[in-house]
Amino acid sequence: MKGRWLRAYTVLYLLFLYAPIALLPIFAFNDATIIAFPLGGFTGRWFVELGKVPALHDAALNSVFIAAMASVSATVLGMLAACASTRYEFPAKRPIMGFIMLPLVLPEIIVGVSLLVVILRAGLHLSHWSIIAGHILIVTPFSIAILSSAFASLDRSLEEAAIDLGETPWSTFRLVTLPLVMPGIISSLLIGFTISLDEFIIAFFLSGSEPTLPVYIFGQLRFPQKIPIIMALGTILVVLSILLLVTAEYFRRRGIRRAGGQDSGGFLG
Amino acid sequence: MADPIIQLENVTKRFDDFEALKGVSADIREGEFFSLLGPSGCGKTTLLRTIAGFEAPTSGQVRIAGQDMAGVPPNRRPTNMVFQSYAIFPHLDVAGNVGFGLRRSPMSAAEKARAVDEALEMVGLAGYGRRAAHALSGGQRQRVALARALVLKPRVLLLDEPLSALDKKLREQMQGELRRLQRQVGITFILVTHDQEEALIMSDRIAVMFEGQIAQMANPEMLYRRPVSRRVAEFIGVMNFLPARVTASSPAGIEVEIAGLGRATLSGDSHAEAAPGEPPSVGIRPEMLTILFGNEPETGRVAEGEVREVVYYGDMTYYEIAIDGAPGTVTVSMRNLVNRPVLRRGERTRISWDERALILFR
Numbered sequence: 001m002k003g004r005w006l007r008a009y010t011v012l013y014l015l016f017l018y019a020p021i022a023l024l025p026i027f028a029f030n031d032a033t034i035i036a037f038p039l040g041g042f043t044g045r046w047f048v049e050l051g052k053v054p055a056l057h058d059a060a061l062n063s064v065f066i067a068a069m070a071s072v073s074a075t076v077l078g079m080l081a082a083c084a085s086t087r088y089e090f091p092a093k094r095p096i097m098g099f100i101m102l103p104l105v106l107p108e109i110i111v112g113v114s115l116l117v118v119i120l121r122a123g124l125h126l127s128h129w130s131i132i133a134g135h136i137l138i139v140t141p142f143s144i145a146i147l148s149s150a151f152a153s154l155d156r157s158l159e160e161a162a163i164d165l166g167e168t169p170w171s172t173f174r175l176v177t178l179p180l181v182m183p184g185i186i187s188s189l190l191i192g193f194t195i196s197l198d199e200f201i202i203a204f205f206l207s208g209s210e211p212t213l214p215v216y217i218f219g220q221l222r223f224p225q226k227i228p229i230i231m232a233l234g235t236i237l238v239v240l241s242i243l244l245l246v247t248a249e250y251f252r253r254r255g256i257r258r259a260g261g262q263d264s265g266g267f268l269g
Numbered sequence: 270m271a272d273p274i275i276q277l278e279n280v281t282k283r284f285d286d287f288e289a290l291k292g293v294s295a296d297i298r299e300g301e302f303f304s305l306l307g308p309s310g311c312g313k314t315t316l317l318r319t320i321a322g323f324e325a326p327t328s329g330q331v332r333i334a335g336q337d338m339a340g341v342p343p344n345r346r347p348t349n350m351v352f353q354s355y356a357i358f359p360h361l362d363v364a365g366n367v368g369f370g371l372r373r374s375p376m377s378a379a380e381k382a383r384a385v386d387e388a389l390e391m392v393g394l395a396g397y398g399r400r401a402a403h404a405l406s407g408g409q410r411q412r413v414a415l416a417r418a419l420v421l422k423p424r425v426l427l428l429d430e431p432l433s434a435l436d437k438k439l440r441e442q443m444q445g446e447l448r449r450l451q452r453q454v455g456i457t458f459i460l461v462t463h464d465q466e467e468a469l470i471m472s473d474r475i476a477v478m479f480e481g482q483i484a485q486m487a488n489p490e491m492l493y494r495r496p497v498s499r500r501v502a503e504f505i506g507v508m509n510f511l512p513a514r515v516t517a518s519s520p521a522g523i524e525v526e527i528a529g530l531g532r533a534t535l536s537g538d539s540h541a542e543a544a545p546g547e548p549p550s551v552g553i554r555p556e557m558l559t560i561l562f563g564n565e566p567e568t569g570r571v572a573e574g575e576v577r578e579v580v581y582y583g584d585m586t587y588y589e590i591a592i593d594g595a596p597g598t599v600t601v602s603m604r605n606l607v608n609r610p611v612l613r614r615g616e617r618t619r620i621s622w623d624e625r626a627l628i629l630f631r
Contacts, residue, residue, distance in 0.1 A: 155356060157354050157356040158358060158359075160352070160356065161350070161352055161417075162358075162369070163344050164321060164323075164344065164348075164349055164350045165349065165417065166344045166370050166372075168344060175369075175372075180360060
């Protein structure tokens with residue numbers, strides 16, 4: 001009895017989560033401009049029309065550029081922070097790490113408005129770089145979280161062994177540390193890329209004349225006849241995001257397996 | 270005798286508010302199998318890491334092959350280390366691990382490959398070169414770690430509790446192999462262990478450490494027979510302690526009155542330090558006490574007592590015996606022979622002993 005209720009609850013919950021997203025591909029392939037049931041015929045023309053909008057291409061390129069820059073920068077910063085927090089003890093380590101992780105829960109609209117004020121006050125112009133700066137701010141905590149687990153599961157005696165065998169600290173980093181935390185780095189890059197790609201609020205406040213994809217999509221919602229195209233675009237983005245996240249998770253798990261592998265399952269036979 | 274390969278002079282190491290090493294001095298000879306033995310937290314691993322260069326001494330000096338090692342990083346010291354976790358690089362295969370240290374060597378690729386093969390053969394892993402690191406058993410990892418360190422032909426090989434992760438049988442096998450390997454390559458091995466039996470079996474010399482200091486440094490036999498303090502005596506093997514009173518003392522000998530054993534005269538040099546604040550006692554090893562079965566004739570001095578506990582090991586039987594007139598019990602070990610019965614709890618028995626086996630702790 002109890003089991004049945006729980007099962008029904010689970011199904012409802014999953015429906016609530018994913019049914020709206022499932023509507024995206026349905027209407028993306030629906031041969032009608034109006035988003036309503038009953039469905040018309042099957043068509044691929046919205047995807048074809050996607051290819052005919054130059055402004056959308058520009059927005060997509062902007063987004064990819066910004067996501068790439070933000071995820072690479074955040075991963076580099078995340079690596080430094082993860083390395084410091086897992087290796088060294090320093091005064092006020094906990095509060096410092098806490099403040100670095102804070103943007104995870106800070107309302108983005110606050111971050112966006114504050115950044116906008118600061119940038120305008122400083123006399124700077126809104127551009128790709130302002131969005132990249134904002135995105136680095138929110139992506140870095142994710143990178144730190146992912147990379148901390150990669151560094152924490154790395155046996156320190158591996159690095160000591162490399163130094164003992166004649167390598168310098170730098171070549172040890174290149175030959176041992178880097179390959180072993182690489183899965184974490186890839187995972188951090190992919191997740192950072194995904195977060196930046198679909199981030200709207202900060203991008204909305206900080207974009208100048210060149211919108212990112214989400215900002216562009218928001219602008220297009222004013223034109224009802226374009227909604228099926230947006231549906232098609234949304235479908236592509238959802239598939240892309242899922243792909244990136246799955247890849248990131250795969251690399252993260254492989255990393256932990258590899259780095260932690262030496263102290264488990266080795267003593268038989 | 271050969272010159273010391275490692276000279277430690279008054280080495281101290283302080284971590285924040287903890288003093289891990291309190292003035293350690295020792296000479297370690299070229300080609301010997303040297304063990305640092307002590308309970309966990311005694312500073313033995315810190316000392317090993319100081320020799321390797323992973324820790325810098327707070328004061329004092331470490332010299333290797335006559336050279337002061339102050340400021341010399343681990344990668345420029347003629348030492349190599351086998352880590353407790355083995356630290357096998359998980360992203361490299363066996364040959365990649367063993368050949369890791371040869372990357373900077375001027376040898377040709379073919380020479381390096383040959384050196385790797387030789388090292389693997391030396392540790393009994395010939396043909397394992399292409400094996401992935403994660404496909405190795407514990408014993409094999411241990412061997413790869415050894416080959417990886419030995420391929421560089423270090424002057425000193427440092428081993429940090431290398432056998433503690435192995436099960437009993439494999440550990441005993443590796444103890445023999447390590448000893449054989451050390452004789453074969455002839456380089457100095459320094460082993461850190463908390464297992465006194467392991468240290469006794471493998472070492473030429475042992476330094477027993479307590480609380481950041483060397484309590485005694487001697488060969489295994491001296492350490493066992495002539496411990497310098499009650500603490501060392503308790504740490505190495507088993508020793509029985511009986512309360513004793515010194516009645517006369519001269520350079521020729523010490524006369525003592527021992528609870529349960531009576532009067533005895535000890536030679537002038539058979540005494541050691543008691544634990545601080547402890548009254549004097551006399552120590553005797555379990556195998557130095559002999560049970561007289563039935564009406565076996567008496568040899569030496571004899572005491573009587575009652576069997577309180579019997580532990581049968583197959584080849585040996587260990588008895589806990591309450592000697593008349595002595596507090597507590599003493600442990601007596603007897604080899605099981607054809608004509609020897611195993612006594613039962615509650616039986617009365619005679620025990621023979623010899624003055625020469627006694628050590629006075631005061």
